[in-house]
Amino acid sequence: MDAVFANAPVAAHGPSSVGDTLRQARLKHGWTLDSAAARTRIKRDYLEALEAMDPRGLPSRAYTIGYLRAYAGFLELNVSELVDQFKLEVECETGRAQPTAPKKKREFKLPKGVIGAVVILGSVLAATSWYGVHITRTGAFAEAPDPALLLATPRPVVESSRAPDPARIWADLPTAHAPEALVFTAISPVTLEVRDASGRVLFARELAAGASYRAPDEAGLEVTATDAGALRVRSGSQDIGVLGESGQILESLAMDGFVQNWRTAQAAASAGGAAGAAPGR
Incomplete structure (x- = not known):
């Protein structure tokens, strides 16, 4: 968003303009732009652009009005009148606003040596899988008991005289997240x-x-x-x-x-x- 007060009509720099009013008030107090910037903690470039009524050196409209309020109050001027006059002299909605797009993410690339290591690891895993299947088919578990016999053998039933405690069942569950907006x-x-x-x-x-x-x-x-x-x-x-x-x-x-x-x-x-x-x- 690099549009800067495009085609904004600016009033002629006469004694009644916002910029002249700010500059005359600053000179009346005997302050330079540097000293005014240090006292208000507003960038010197912004103060100079406000006094020159140069929208190309100002940020977005909302921030410009905020800086104008602070600067006018510092110079002991009528803040409301200057803000209304500025809106009439500079009729625009956007300036040099900060970019709104997300920060660019860095592209991640694998080093050439890592590709070779991945290929070798894949080969080892494939060989291990083949070996396991081969051993199973050649009778490594031939002496294992028949699963059918295991299913046919009755298993003892363990009876519990105590019912499960509901408090223990729900004890370790996470609690709801409290809103902290x-x-x-x-x-x-x-x-x-x-x-x-x-x-x-x-x-x-x-x-x-x-x-x-x-x-x-x-x-x-x-x-x-x-x-x-x-x-x-x-x-x-x-x-x-x-x-x-x-x-x-x-x-x-x-x-x-x-x-x-x-x-x-x-x-x-x-x-x-x-x-x-x-x-x-």
């Missing part, structure tokens, strides 16, 4: 992207305040968001909390490790509380 809820407007273990995009859009997204119950999920402090996550019935600090931009956060770290911290806190409540000797 992750649910992301937006505290304030935020752009969320969720990918599976293969890199395929499962969800990518802007969530309004109070909106939620329930991810599939599978391992290897990665999350990218424009504001970690604006996303609250829940695993099953457990409320884990926000994904990070307010204004922090997340890029490919591995949710398996994030949830495991939270559970480890909870276990350590519980153990510490139990030790503190125990009477001293």
Whole structure:
């Protein structure tokens, strides 16, 4: 998906354009593009493209609006008015979005020497099979008892006076898997992207305040968001909390490790509380 705001009508760069408003506010505060990028943790190229209103240097529309919100708030501007003005000046739906196809798998080829080893092993197995059949046909088991006599001989019947215990029958069966799907809820407007273990995009859009997204119950999920402090996550019935600090931009956060770290911290806190409540000797 390398389309970049194709044929997007851009307003003339006058004093009232979004780019000029951002640039003038930055200069008024006395910040350079580098210092603004360091403070907002947004790439310098994106800030420069926003100020120049150059859609060729911007990511997808959803991420561009997320960066615009963060940058405008940092410059103490009216965020809602700038976002509405930007949507009018740049009427498009897609930009340089990340590829949504699964990651390319490496082609596996057997070395030439392995093919020869497989051929030799197949020959050995074939020879062993032939030898076993030949020995059977030549009377290796000639002295074995007649199966008909074995079937005719009555076998003693063992009677049990105790009925089987149902609890023992079902004791080792696996229990049902409890759902642990992750649910992301937006505290304030935020752009969320969720990918599976293969890199395929499962969800990518802007969530309004109070909106939620329930991810599939599978391992290897990665999350990218424009504001970690604006996303609250829940695993099953457990409320884990926000994904990070307010204004922090997340890029490919591995949710398996994030949830495991939270559970480890909870276990350590519980153990510490139990030790503190125990009477001293």
